[in-house]
Amino acid sequence: MPAVPRVSRYICCLCLFLCAICVINAQFIQIGSGTAINQGLPFEPSQHYSYSQQLYLNGEINTAGLITALSFNYRSVGSTFLTNNGMLNIWMGQTPLSSFTDWIPINNLTPVFSGDLIAAYFDSGVPGTGWMTIPLQSAFFYDAGANLVIAVDENQPGFSSTGDDFYCTQTNQARGMVFYSLTTNPDPENPPATGFNLRNHFANLRLHISPVNYMPxxxxxxxxxxxxxxxxxxxxxxxxxxxxxxxxxxxxxxxxxxxxxxxxxxxxxxxxxxxxxxxxxxxxxxxxxxxxxxxxxxxxTGETLTAPRNLNGFFVNDHVNLTWQPPTSGTVVEYQIYRNTQPLERTINLSYQDFAIQSNATYYYYVKAVNHLNQMSPPSNTVSVTIPVIMQNVILYQGFESQPSFTQIIPDWLNLDLDNSPTWEWDSISYPTAGSPLAWLIFHPGETVPPLTNASAFSGVKYAISMAAQNPPNNDWLITPRINLGSEPLLRFHARSYTGDYGLERLKVLISTAGTQPQDFITVHPAPYLSVPVQWTPYQYNLQTWQGQTVNLAFQCISWDAWALLLDDIWICGTGGYVSIDDNYLQTPQYLIHPNPARDRFLITSKDGSSFAISVYDLRGRLIHCSPPTRFFDSATSGLDLATGIYLLRIDDGKRSIIRKVTFIH
The missing domain is CATH 2.60.40.10 (Immunoglobulins)
Structure with missing residues (x-):
């Protein structure tokens, strides 16, 4: 045949490498496993020259895809197999023919390889028996709509042993066609019209193919x-x-x-x-x-109903308080609350109070929204709430969970920064007011940026923190509301130092019967101050010296250039004790509460017609009821069912809040 430009062995190696990359995700399909020899397919090693065409049926391939390599099943008994054979040109194509009677014109086929065989193509070496894999320089797309044609032209002068051959599979049709000669090099563009052989065989073949599938x-x-x-x-x-x-x-x-x-x-x-x-x-x-x-x-399903958002839960006094935000999509008619994966209660509100709790237990909550189609949304985030050991005869409990994060305002408590010094801050942690002069700060370590992972609360997620003053010592005061201690009173709380690297934090616990000026207080412990360990540590003080009296308690941080003092879970208990109210202050004419005492209901009106919000507490400071802003409050229509007793009303007009007493008699 006319000379075909040879591709160097280096280029062939490069093509082999590139094709190997292309076929990483390919599979191979094997057609034939026979052991017939002496068929001259795909070429005849014992002749100088040969040209063959073979047919492989689409039912044998059964896959559309990109063919990137061809493998033929070889047998070699000597090294001359490679040295005297191997200048190959290969074409591929598709045809409706299932057997040969004549050559398929070469211009109906696509050239896919032109080059020398190299040792790397033979998986068992030469001599040896195995698969000769030829990476195609031009991948061939086979659409599985017809039969596959492979034409091989071998042009290397010389021949090898008659023991060198390729294994073939016998068929009942002429699936192979070959011409070979010791002297004549056939031209694929004008193949011999005589002297060729039809073979009821085809060479065993592996097609390396990346499948395609048009069927959806x-x-x-x-x-x-x-x-x-x-x-x-x-x-x-x-x-x-x-x-x-x-x-x-x-x-x-x-x-x-x-x-x-x-x-x-x-x-x-x-x-x-x-x-x-x-x-x-x-x-x-x-x-x-x-x-x-x-x-x-x-x-x-029904409408798109997303999950409730930002579920928060914390222990307050004697119950768990849950709050959440509505879904971003969907028409919500109510919410289903789950506790420990079991349905707990349904509510139309964005909050819920769970009083059915046990001391020293942990509860897991999540919420689902329910729409008008009675569909349920996916669950909200899950929160866990650990109930501390609940004290008996609680007068006041403060766990700081209900306060906004990073605020210094704690309703009814005095929070004083008397050192007025800038405070130290973490190098890589940011939060509002960091570094500023601070009194006690309500701190949520999970909401710093990034979250502070080594300073968890004793219970819940928040606590009060006193950051070290840059100009020591600290002089930060946290003073309780006025409290009547009743009998057998005691104080219990937990505290810890964030670190001991700069010295332990110093805390004074004080009490006053005279007022809330710092000079009014004396310590309840004999030591000048408490050196607080780096672990959460419980403290408990018997306050019987002051039983029956009305007092304020105070927590004073007096640390000297340390780092941060953490305070959590303050319990004040006493039989018959209560949070005291200054009745002289409460006699404000702004609001009219009547009747008082009340039997079945009471009304609250604002004398100037302004709106106000109402919160109802029992004498232990437990929140019983909240109502949104209104200009007129009727306890009967608000669903408020009170037992006989004295209750505290917080009336908030958005600018200030006042506290009034109301007495219920049945």
Missing amino acids: RDPQPPHNSTEVPIDPLLSWQSDATTFDLALGTDPDALPLVATALTQCQWQSLTPLTPFTTYHWQVIAHHDNQTYSSPVWTFQT
Whole structure:
């Protein structure tokens, strides 16, 4: 044949490497496993020259894809197999023919390889027996619509042993055609009209192919899915180029809803109907061929209903207080609260108080939204709340959970920064007011940026913190409301130093019967101050010296250039004790509460018609009821059912709050 430019062995090695990269995700399909020899397919090693064509049926391949390499099953008994054979040209093509009577014209085929065979192509070496793999310089796309033709032209002068050969598989049709000669080099563009041999054989072959599949498959949502959102993203897999999509409720008459899609997905611009069975089909198009998927089915859920957001939970006095935010999507009519994975209660509010708790237990809560279709949303985030050992005869409890993070305002408590010094701060942690002069600060380590992971609260997620003054010592005071201690009173709290690297924190616990000026207080412990360990440490003091008296308690940080003092879970207990109220202060004429005492109901009105919010507490400081801002409050229509006793009313107009007493008599 005419001379074909040779590709250097170096270039062949490079092509082998590149093709190896391309076929990492390919598979191979083996056709034939026979042991017949002496067929001259794909070429004849014992002759100088040969030219062959072979047919491999599409039913044997059964896969469309990109062919990147060919492997033939070789047998070599000597080294001359490689040195005297190997100048190859290979073409591939597709044909409806299933047997040969004549050559297929070379211009109907595509050149895929031109070069020398090299030792790296032989997986068992030469001599040896195994598979000779030729990486194609031009990958060939096979569409599986016809039979595969492989033409091989071997041009290396010389020949090897008659023991060198390729294994073939016998058939009942002429699947191979070959011409070989010691003298004549056949020209594939004008192959010999005589002297060729038809073979009822083909060479054992492995096709290295990256499959393609035009038939749409793998629907999402999967076939027969339920609870599919009404705005679903429909997707599928296919190697076709364009798609039409039919969607409807009658599987026998599906209307087209989209045509000429170029991506394997589609989403309706309008919501589907809730609780409806839909059927859909994808029609793929490629090279003027059509491939229709099966008809798939799914059932929609109701409206899109997202989960409630930002669930928070904390222990307050004698109950767990839960708050959350509504979903971003959906029409909510109520919320289902879960505790320890079991339904607990339903509410229309964005908060809930769980009084059915036990001391020293941990509870896990999450919330689901319920809409008008009685659908339930996914769950909110889960929060855990650990109930401390609940003290008896509680007068006042402060765990700081209900206070906003990073505030210095604690209602009814005095919080004084008497050192007025800038404070130290963490180098890589930021939070509001960091470094500023601070009194005691309500601190949430999970809300710093980034979160402070080694300073968890004793219980809940928040505590009070006194940051070290840059100009020591600290002089930060946290003073309780006025409290009547009753009998057998005691104080219990937990404290810790953040670190001992700069010395332990110093804390004074004080009491006053005279007022809230610092000079009014004396310590309740004999030592000048407490050196607080770096672990959460419980402290308890018997206050019987002051039983029956009305007092203020105070926590004074007097640390000297340390780092941070943490304070949590303050309990003040006493039989018959209560949070005291200055009745002289409460006689403000702004609001009228009547009747007082009340039997079944009481009313509150504002004399100037302004709006106000109401919070109702018992004498132990436990929140019983909250009402949003109003200009008129009626306890009967607010669902407030009070037992006989004295209650505290916090009236808040947005600028200030006052506290009044109301007495209920049945």
